[in-house]
Amino acid sequence: MNFQRTYFFIFLFTLLAISGCKDSKPTCKPSCDNITCGSDGCGGFCSTCNDNEVCSADNKCISPDDSNVTCIDLSSKITPLATGDYFVSKHGNDGNDGKTRETAFATIQKGVNSLTAGQTLVIGPGEYFESVKSGTFIDWEYGSQLGSPDVDTVIKADIPGTVLIKGDLPAPVFSKLEGYEFVYVADFGSDHDIQVIYELDTFKVLPQRESISLLEYLPGAFFFDKENGKIYISSTDFLPATQHKYSLSVVQDHGLAFYNATRVIVEGISVTGFNMGEAIFSWSDFTAYTVWGIFFTRSKDCIVRNCKTFYNAAGIGFTDGSTGNPAPWGDNLIDSCESWANASPVATEDTGGITLHAPYSDEVRNSKSYLNGALGINIYAGDSSESLRHPSLLSHNLSWGNTYADYKIKTGEEHNHSTEYSIGLGSFSHSTHPEHCLAGDYAEGAGSDTIILSDETDLNKNTEFADPQNFDFRLQSTSRFIKSGSDRGPFPYKNNIFYVSTTGDDNNDGHSISTSLRTLGRAALELKPGDTLYIEPGVYDENVVFTLEGTMDNPIHIRGRGDGVVNITGQWQIFASSNASIERLIFSRLLRIDGSSDITLENNYFLAENKGVLAANTTNLKIMHSVFSGFSHSAIELPCTYDTYLAGNIFNNSSSPAVVLTETDAVSYSNYNNYTNAETAWQVGVSVQSLEEIQQNQEPQAQILIPSFDSSSTPPVLTNSLDFSYGGPYRRPIGTFKHSMPAESLRLVKPAYVHSISSTTANIQWVTTHPANVQISWGDTAEMTTNIEYTAQPFATYSFTGLTPNTTYYFRINSLTIYENLGILADTVTPDEPVLTFTTSAADLAPVTYYVSTSGSDENDGLTPANSLRTIQKAADLVNVGDTVLIAGGTYSEQVYIKATGTENAPITFRNVPGEKVIHDGKYWIFSNAFILAQKSHVHFDGMYFRNHADNNRWHADFTPLKGGDFNIYKSSDIKISRSLFHTNDFQETSLTVRESERITVDNCVFLNHFNTLYLHYISDFLMKNSVIVRPWIFSFILYVLPDQEKAHFNNTIFTDNFKMKADQNIELFYTGVADMVQTDCVYLLRPEHSPDWRFLLQNTTAADMPETLINPQFLDPKFAAIEDLIASGTSVEFPADGFIDENVEMNFTSFFATNPAVTSQGIGLNPDAFGPDGIPD
Structure with missing residues (x-):
C-alpha cells in the first residue's frame, strides 16, 4: 500500500463519521483549504502528497528521511523543570546551600537532613552511593522526624526513574583459579566488606563461604579474603564465572529509610544493592528483620510512588510498629512501584518484593513484584485489635516468579485484609481470600470470581487473554471468562483492545484473535484514548500513518504480541500524536515521528539502511531498550525536537553518529546506552562529538562494546549477548529484553x-x-x-x-x-x-585417625595433632572404613559432605577431642547444613555443638535435597548422633532432616528453639533416647512412617511445650500419626495454664487418648539445672523452657540436666555420667 492510498483511506473512513468528525467533536467542521497536507482540524487528514512522501508537522510533503523541516514553537509542550526547595545533583557540593540547581548538594542525605515539613527535595539524575535515613530514635540520629500532618513533604527525582541509590559496586574481572575446577578469582582491594554478590544475569544472590575449598561443592557462593584483597567465586551453574555478570553488595543497611515520618512522599526513585551477610533476628522498628531498599517504620500517611527496588535483601517495606499496638501510624500507600530480584541468603521472616508489616489501613496498588527470593507482595503480622479494625488492601497488582508465593497474608486474623483485582502466576498463600484475581496454581479462599489457571480444563491462554506471554491478562471478546453481571478475573471485559494478524479480516471487529483485523491502516482508524493494538507475529509490508490521540491517564499502546517476530517492512509515520507507546516491533524501514509529544519507543529493533528513527518537531520522546543497527546516516535524528530521553539502547554506530541533533537541548537525558564507536557518538549541528565529550553532561554509565550480530535471521541475533546482559537502566540488559523466568538447564x-x-x-x-x-x-x-x-x-x-x-x-x-x-x-x-x-580391594587398610583444628592447614597430612588439618571437609575427603576424625576445640563454619561410608565392623567416626568444645556454626542461613549424608551407613557423630544452620532454600517445598538443618541425611542407615547440643539463637527451621533412612539413633542430645525440631520423612526404626527437646516454635518433630516400616521410638526423653502463641492455640506438639511412633517413659513439661486433659500432643489427641502410643507419660517439671540457678538468683521465670532464651544461660549440657528426683530416679533426660565434669563430652 502506498502513502497516497493510505491517506485517502484514512480520510475517507473519517468522512463516514458524523459530519466527517470524530464523536468527541460532533460540531467540528473539517477543512483542508490551503493545506498541502496535515490535519483537517477534526481528527481527519488532508493529503495531496505523492507516493513515497510524508507530511511534516509544518504541513509540507517531504521524503520520509528528510530532516529539513521548519521548527514549530514547542515551548508550551516542553516539560518544565521540577520546582523544589532543595536540590541534589552529581555535580553538587554538600558545602552549598542546596537551594538552586546551581548550588545543589552532593548527597541525598544532606538534602533529606535539610528538609522541613511542606518542602520538596529534587534529586538530579545519577547513581548515588549512600544509605539515606531520616528520623531520630535510639540508634538512628538523622535529624528530627520528617513531615507534618498538615502538608506534604516530597522527595522526588528530577526526571522520574533517573535517580538510583545504590549500595553495590561493580565486580572485578574474574579468572580461573589454578588447582580448582569451579573456582575463579579476582583482585579486590577495598575497605568495604562484601555482604553478598549478585549474579545479575540469573537474578541469583551468592552468599559467602568460609574457605575457597567449599566453593567446589557449593555452586553459587564466594569467599572474600579481605586481608589479601581477593574474591573467590563459583557460579550458580558451574559455568565459568567469566560467563556471568556480577556486582558486589557492600552496604549492610537500608537504602532509603524513614522513622516516624508523616505525609512524606517518595517519588520516582530506584534503590539497589543493599543486603546483609549475616541475619538480623531481633525484632526492631529499624529492621523488621532484614535490610530494605525503601523502608518506612512507624509512619503515617506516607506514599511511595513510581519507585523501583531490585537486588536488595528486601524491596519496599512499611511497618506500622509492634504487632500489639500499631496506632497511631498507618494509612500509608505503595503505588505504581516495581520490585524484583530482592533476596537474601539470610532472610529470616516473611519478606520479599513489597511487604506491609503490622499494617494499619495501608495499601499496595498498581504495583509489580517478581522474581524475588521469598514472597512477591505480602502482609505479615499485626493481630492487634486496632489493626484488625483497620484492614489493609492489596489491589490491582501483578506478581510472578517469586520463590515461595506471589501473595501471602499471615497476620493471625488474615480474613480482615484482602487482595483484589490482582494477578499472581504462582500461588496466593494463606488467607488472601482473593476477589476477582487470577492465580497460576493455588489461591486459598478464592471464590468463583477468581480464575485459577491450573483448575481450568482445555485452557488456551492465547485465545482467552490479550497477551499472556507478556503479562497482559485482559480478556478477549471471545473469552470464556466473560459472564453476565460480573466477569471473572481481575479485568472486566472492555472493547479497548484490537488485534491485527496476517490471517485477519478487516470486516471483523478486531476484539479477539479469532476476529482479528487484517491491515494496520484499518486498525489505525479505531484507536482512541486508552486503547491497545496487538500485532500478531508476521511480516507487515504496509505504509501507515498513525494519529494517536492518547492522554496522560489513557495512553494508546501499539505492541507486538507474544514471543514471535513482528516485522514491519512498510513505512510508518506517527503524526500529530500524543501519549502513545510502540513496543516489541522490528522496523526494517525508517520510523518517522512528526509534531508529536509524549511518545515512547521501547524494546524495538530499528534496522533501516539510512536512519532508524527521525523525530521532528516532537517533545518528550522516550527511546529505551532498543537496538539500532545497519544505519549509514544515524540511528536517531532529532530536528526541531526537545526533551528526548535515551536509555538502554544499543547503537551500532560503526561508521556514522548514533544520534544527530540540531542542538544539545534536544536530549534532556541520555544514559546506559552502548556505542560501537566512541569517537562518533553524537553529532550536534555539524560537529561530531565523542562519547568523552558527551559525558561532561550526559551518559555517565555508557558503555563501549562491539555487538556481534548474526544477520541470517530477522531480527539479527546478538551472539555476544552476555556482554550486554548488564549495564542498562536498573541493572537490566542493554538493548531489547523480555521479562521472564531466567532459563536454567540441568547438566x-x-x-x-x-x-x-x-x-x-x-x-x-x-x-x-x-x-x-x-x-x-x-x-x-x-x-x-x-x-x-x-x-x-x-x-x-x-x-x-x-x-x-x-x-x-x-x-x-x-x-x-x-x-x-x-x-x-x-x-x-x-x-x-x-x-x-x-x-574392590582385597582387604581393608588399617584404620587411620585424622586430626582437625582451627590452627591447622589442609596442606598437612592430618595424621598428628601437630600436623592437623584446617577443615573438617578435608578430613571427610580422606576417611574410609574404620577411620576416625578428632576435632579440636573451636568454632567451625562449614558444610561437610560425607563422601565415604562405613561398615558394621568398621564405622567412620567424627567426634570432638575429649574434653574440648567443638562448635559448628552455620552463621544463620550462610550454611544450610553442618553435615550431609547421602546413601551412607555406619557413621557416628559424637560430642559436638551445633547452632544456626538454617535453610537458605527454605522457600522451596519440604524435603528437597537442599533442605536445611544441622544434619541432612538421605537414604542412609545405622547413623548415630550422640552427646550433641543443637540450638539456635533465634530462628532455625529444623535441626535434623532425615529422609528415607533407617536405624538412625539420637542419644543424649539437646535440641533448643527450633521451628520444627526434627523432620523425619519416610524413616524406619528411628530411635531417640535420653534426650531433651526444648521450646520448639511449633512441632517437636514431623514424622512420616510408611505402613511397612518400623515405628519410631522415643525413650526416656523430655519434651517441653512449644512457643506460647502456638501452645495457646493448642497446636499439637508432635506432627505424626498415632501408629507411627511409641514414646516410653517420657516427660512432658506443659505451660502451667494448660492441663494434660486439654493439651493436644497429636492432632486433636491428648495423652489419655493414646495409651498404646504414649507409655507411662509423665507431666512433670524436670527442673533443669540452669533454670533452677536463674530462679535462685532472683530472676523471674514464667515458664521454665522460656528461661533458656536468657542470654545468661550457658549453652552447655549441664544446663539441661534434670534435677527433679522424680525424673532423675527413672533415668529420664540426659545421663550426666555420659559427660565430663564440666558438661563437655569427654
Whole structure:
C-alpha cells in the first residue's frame, strides 16, 4: 500500500463519521483549504502528497528521511523543570546551600537532613552511593522526624526513574583459579566488606563461604579474603564465572529509610544493592528483620510512588510498629512501584518484593513484584485489635516468579485484609481470600470470581487473554471468562483492545484473535484514548500513518504480541500524536515521528539502511531498550525536537553518529546506552562529538562494546549477548529484553568417578547443576542388571556396601531429571559417558585417625595433632572404613559432605577431642547444613555443638535435597548422633532432616528453639533416647512412617511445650500419626495454664487418648539445672523452657540436666555420667 492510498483511506473512513468528525467533536467542521497536507482540524487528514512522501508537522510533503523541516514553537509542550526547595545533583557540593540547581548538594542525605515539613527535595539524575535515613530514635540520629500532618513533604527525582541509590559496586574481572575446577578469582582491594554478590544475569544472590575449598561443592557462593584483597567465586551453574555478570553488595543497611515520618512522599526513585551477610533476628522498628531498599517504620500517611527496588535483601517495606499496638501510624500507600530480584541468603521472616508489616489501613496498588527470593507482595503480622479494625488492601497488582508465593497474608486474623483485582502466576498463600484475581496454581479462599489457571480444563491462554506471554491478562471478546453481571478475573471485559494478524479480516471487529483485523491502516482508524493494538507475529509490508490521540491517564499502546517476530517492512509515520507507546516491533524501514509529544519507543529493533528513527518537531520522546543497527546516516535524528530521553539502547554506530541533533537541548537525558564507536557518538549541528565529550553532561554509565550480530535471521541475533546482559537502566540488559523466568538447564557437569573403595564398599561421586532425580544401573557384570532411582544434590555421592572383595563392578548414570519441587523447568539429560568400572580391594587398610583444628592447614597430612588439618571437609575427603576424625576445640563454619561410608565392623567416626568444645556454626542461613549424608551407613557423630544452620532454600517445598538443618541425611542407615547440643539463637527451621533412612539413633542430645525440631520423612526404626527437646516454635518433630516400616521410638526423653502463641492455640506438639511412633517413659513439661486433659500432643489427641502410643507419660517439671540457678538468683521465670532464651544461660549440657528426683530416679533426660565434669563430652 502506498502513502497516497493510505491517506485517502484514512480520510475517507473519517468522512463516514458524523459530519466527517470524530464523536468527541460532533460540531467540528473539517477543512483542508490551503493545506498541502496535515490535519483537517477534526481528527481527519488532508493529503495531496505523492507516493513515497510524508507530511511534516509544518504541513509540507517531504521524503520520509528528510530532516529539513521548519521548527514549530514547542515551548508550551516542553516539560518544565521540577520546582523544589532543595536540590541534589552529581555535580553538587554538600558545602552549598542546596537551594538552586546551581548550588545543589552532593548527597541525598544532606538534602533529606535539610528538609522541613511542606518542602520538596529534587534529586538530579545519577547513581548515588549512600544509605539515606531520616528520623531520630535510639540508634538512628538523622535529624528530627520528617513531615507534618498538615502538608506534604516530597522527595522526588528530577526526571522520574533517573535517580538510583545504590549500595553495590561493580565486580572485578574474574579468572580461573589454578588447582580448582569451579573456582575463579579476582583482585579486590577495598575497605568495604562484601555482604553478598549478585549474579545479575540469573537474578541469583551468592552468599559467602568460609574457605575457597567449599566453593567446589557449593555452586553459587564466594569467599572474600579481605586481608589479601581477593574474591573467590563459583557460579550458580558451574559455568565459568567469566560467563556471568556480577556486582558486589557492600552496604549492610537500608537504602532509603524513614522513622516516624508523616505525609512524606517518595517519588520516582530506584534503590539497589543493599543486603546483609549475616541475619538480623531481633525484632526492631529499624529492621523488621532484614535490610530494605525503601523502608518506612512507624509512619503515617506516607506514599511511595513510581519507585523501583531490585537486588536488595528486601524491596519496599512499611511497618506500622509492634504487632500489639500499631496506632497511631498507618494509612500509608505503595503505588505504581516495581520490585524484583530482592533476596537474601539470610532472610529470616516473611519478606520479599513489597511487604506491609503490622499494617494499619495501608495499601499496595498498581504495583509489580517478581522474581524475588521469598514472597512477591505480602502482609505479615499485626493481630492487634486496632489493626484488625483497620484492614489493609492489596489491589490491582501483578506478581510472578517469586520463590515461595506471589501473595501471602499471615497476620493471625488474615480474613480482615484482602487482595483484589490482582494477578499472581504462582500461588496466593494463606488467607488472601482473593476477589476477582487470577492465580497460576493455588489461591486459598478464592471464590468463583477468581480464575485459577491450573483448575481450568482445555485452557488456551492465547485465545482467552490479550497477551499472556507478556503479562497482559485482559480478556478477549471471545473469552470464556466473560459472564453476565460480573466477569471473572481481575479485568472486566472492555472493547479497548484490537488485534491485527496476517490471517485477519478487516470486516471483523478486531476484539479477539479469532476476529482479528487484517491491515494496520484499518486498525489505525479505531484507536482512541486508552486503547491497545496487538500485532500478531508476521511480516507487515504496509505504509501507515498513525494519529494517536492518547492522554496522560489513557495512553494508546501499539505492541507486538507474544514471543514471535513482528516485522514491519512498510513505512510508518506517527503524526500529530500524543501519549502513545510502540513496543516489541522490528522496523526494517525508517520510523518517522512528526509534531508529536509524549511518545515512547521501547524494546524495538530499528534496522533501516539510512536512519532508524527521525523525530521532528516532537517533545518528550522516550527511546529505551532498543537496538539500532545497519544505519549509514544515524540511528536517531532529532530536528526541531526537545526533551528526548535515551536509555538502554544499543547503537551500532560503526561508521556514522548514533544520534544527530540540531542542538544539545534536544536530549534532556541520555544514559546506559552502548556505542560501537566512541569517537562518533553524537553529532550536534555539524560537529561530531565523542562519547568523552558527551559525558561532561550526559551518559555517565555508557558503555563501549562491539555487538556481534548474526544477520541470517530477522531480527539479527546478538551472539555476544552476555556482554550486554548488564549495564542498562536498573541493572537490566542493554538493548531489547523480555521479562521472564531466567532459563536454567540441568547438566552433568562432572561425570561419575570413584572417590574411594575398600574391600566391601565403593564411593561414587558426580556433579550436576541442580538437584536431580538420577536413574542408575550397576552390577558385577557389564549388563548392570540392578537399577536404582536416587535423588541427589548438585554435588552427589553414592556409596555401595556389602560388595565382594577383589571384584570388578560396573556403574552408569542412565538419565537425570530435575527435582520436581524446585520449580525449575529443564529437559531430561541422558549422559553420553562411558561405563564406570571399579574393583574392590582385597582387604581393608588399617584404620587411620585424622586430626582437625582451627590452627591447622589442609596442606598437612592430618595424621598428628601437630600436623592437623584446617577443615573438617578435608578430613571427610580422606576417611574410609574404620577411620576416625578428632576435632579440636573451636568454632567451625562449614558444610561437610560425607563422601565415604562405613561398615558394621568398621564405622567412620567424627567426634570432638575429649574434653574440648567443638562448635559448628552455620552463621544463620550462610550454611544450610553442618553435615550431609547421602546413601551412607555406619557413621557416628559424637560430642559436638551445633547452632544456626538454617535453610537458605527454605522457600522451596519440604524435603528437597537442599533442605536445611544441622544434619541432612538421605537414604542412609545405622547413623548415630550422640552427646550433641543443637540450638539456635533465634530462628532455625529444623535441626535434623532425615529422609528415607533407617536405624538412625539420637542419644543424649539437646535440641533448643527450633521451628520444627526434627523432620523425619519416610524413616524406619528411628530411635531417640535420653534426650531433651526444648521450646520448639511449633512441632517437636514431623514424622512420616510408611505402613511397612518400623515405628519410631522415643525413650526416656523430655519434651517441653512449644512457643506460647502456638501452645495457646493448642497446636499439637508432635506432627505424626498415632501408629507411627511409641514414646516410653517420657516427660512432658506443659505451660502451667494448660492441663494434660486439654493439651493436644497429636492432632486433636491428648495423652489419655493414646495409651498404646504414649507409655507411662509423665507431666512433670524436670527442673533443669540452669533454670533452677536463674530462679535462685532472683530472676523471674514464667515458664521454665522460656528461661533458656536468657542470654545468661550457658549453652552447655549441664544446663539441661534434670534435677527433679522424680525424673532423675527413672533415668529420664540426659545421663550426666555420659559427660565430663564440666558438661563437655569427654
